[in-house]
Amino acid sequence: MSMEQMDKMKKKLPDWLETSRLRTGQGDVASYIPELAKASRDALGIYIADSQGESISAGDCGLKFTMQSISKVFTLILALIDHGEEAVFYNVGKEPTGDDFNSMIKLELVEPGIPFNPLINAGAITVSSLIAGDSPEEKSKRILEFFRKLSSNDTLDYNMDVYSSELETGDLNRSLAYFLKQNGVLKDPVEDVLSVYFRHCSIEVTCADLSRMALVLAFDGVDPHTGEKLIPRRYVQIAKTFMVTCGMYNASGEFAIEVGLPAKSGVSGGILTLVPGQYGIGLVGPSLNHRGNSIAGVHLLERLSKEFDWSLF
Numbered sequence: 001m002s003m004e005q006m007d008k009m010k011k012k013l014p015d016w017l018e019t020s021r022l023r024t025g026q027g028d029v030a031s032y033i034p035e036l037a038k039a040s041r042d043a044l045g046i047y048i049a050d051s052q053g054e055s056i057s058a059g060d061c062g063l064k065f066t067m068q069s070i071s072k073v074f075t076l077i078l079a080l081i082d083h084g085e086e087a088v089f090y091n092v093g094k095e096p097t098g099d100d101f102n103s104m105i106k107l108e109l110v111e112p113g114i115p116f117n118p119l120i121n122a123g124a125i126t127v128s129s130l131i132a133g134d135s136p137e138e139k140s141k142r143i144l145e146f147f148r149k150l151s152s153n154d155t156l157d158y159n160m161d162v163y164s165s166e167l168e169t170g171d172l173n174r175s176l177a178y179f180l181k182q183n184g185v186l187k188d189p190v191e192d193v194l195s196v197y198f199r200h201c202s203i204e205v206t207c208a209d210l211s212r213m214a215l216v217l218a219f220d221g222v223d224p225h226t227g228e229k230l231i232p233r234r235y236v237q238i239a240k241t242f243m244v245t246c247g248m249y250n251a252s253g254e255f256a257i258e259v260g261l262p263a264k265s266g267v268s269g270g271i272l273t274l275v276p277g278q279y280g281i282g283l284v285g286p287s288l289n290h291r292g293n294s295i296a297g298v299h300l301l302e303r304l305s306k307e308f309d310w311s312l313f
Contacts, residue, residue: 005308009048010056012307017044017058020285020300027287027295030267035165039065039269039286044296046283047207049215051224061207065284066162068266070210071147071200072124073217073239073247075131078146080235082132091130091185092116092123096246113183119246119264122176128197129186136192140199147200150216150230151209152223163202170198201266210272210282217262218274240274244312248298251291258302260311269294273301275310 021044031037045061079088097116115123133139148156166173177190186193216223217240221231243262248255255263263273269286271294283301285294305311 006054006056009304009308013046013056013058013304016303016307017046017300020044020296020303021059023296023299024285024287027289029269029286030288030292033162033165033169033267035159035162036066036068036268036286041287043269043287044283044285044294044300045207046281046297046300047211049208049211049280050278051215051219053225055208055211057207060284061282063284064159064204064206065268065270065286066159066201066266067147067203067205067210067270068201068268069119069124070264070266070270070272071143071203072119072127073243073264073272074147074150074213075124075127075143075200076118076242077231077235077239078143079127079130080238081232083130085234085238088118088127088130092118092126094242096252097250114185115180117242117246119242121173122180125173125177125193125197126180126185128200129188129193131196136195139196143196143200144203147203147213150213150223151205152212152225153209156203156205156209158199158202159204160202162204163198166198166202167195170194173197205270205282207270207282207284210270211280212282213280214272214274214282215280218276218278218280240276249292251289251293251298255293255298256313259298259305260313261301261305262312263301265293265297267292269297271297271301276312 024042029039043060045059047057047061049055093116118127131139180186220233221236240262247264261273265271271283273281283297285297289295
């Protein structure tokens with residue numbers, strides 16, 4: 001982006017953010033995980049990082065929140081690094097579902113009974129079982145270390161209150177996992193797999209952490225600040241494709257039309273997105289629309305994409 005456009009973003013972003021913040025009253029925070037219900041409905045923050053170490057931020061970008069479903073992008077990448085494409089996609093499909101992210105209906109109706117893609121809950125639970133390690137603790141340790149590396153933040157850790165809350169209330173996810181176990185998709189004990197899954201969903205980040213992780217994807221797996229290759233380009237390509245087709249739950253098509261960028265949302269209100277070859281973007285806005293995406297966050301990203309012609313399409 002030119003300096004002129006960068007200056008425009010710095011000047012306009014706070015006002016655009018406040019305009020989007022007005023939308024928060026039209027949504028609500030996630031309440032089915034009790035700890036998430038404590039989030040501020042009116043919060044909204046964004047952090048945009050570029051390859052030169054420059055950044056632009058606005059709003060409540062220092063707010064800490066858990067990754068939730070955003071973590072699924074990076075556990076997929078780690079499973080691919082551990083086992084390769086053939087083994088991963090033997091156990092999970094590559095297609096969007098059009099159903100809610102926690103639905104099990106297609107597992108029962110469609111042969112061969114594997115999850116449609118890695119970004120719905122059933123798929124991400126399956127992917128969690130494929131992370132290399134001899135115990136749930138070792139798998140979780142490897143995931144956390146990978147996330148710390150990608151975010152350039154060695155202090156990333158779990159929010160144990162959210163983790164405990166998910167363990168206590170995750171009965172639908174248990175149902176999905178036992179169904180997968182019955183179908184032979186899961187080989188490990190269900191509670192072991194779920195402990196890994198709930199842990200990576202409860203890793204606590206800021207918008208800046210997400211933007212750094214997104215920046216690695218924006219540069220095809222290379223950290224542009226260090227030049228280190230952290231992810232094979234092929235696996236970044238796979239992850240970004242899933243982000244476009246499935247990353248915003250069953251509003252992914254609408255998001256592709258209105259914003260046109262690879263993105264992944266989480267029910268804590270986080271959104272990770274990127275402009276290929278330019279920016280990594282982390283955003284948080286806990287007030288969600290009926291699809292489970294940040295209502296103000298999506299509005300703000302639509303504004304930015306149209307102002308700077310970011311859409312890939």
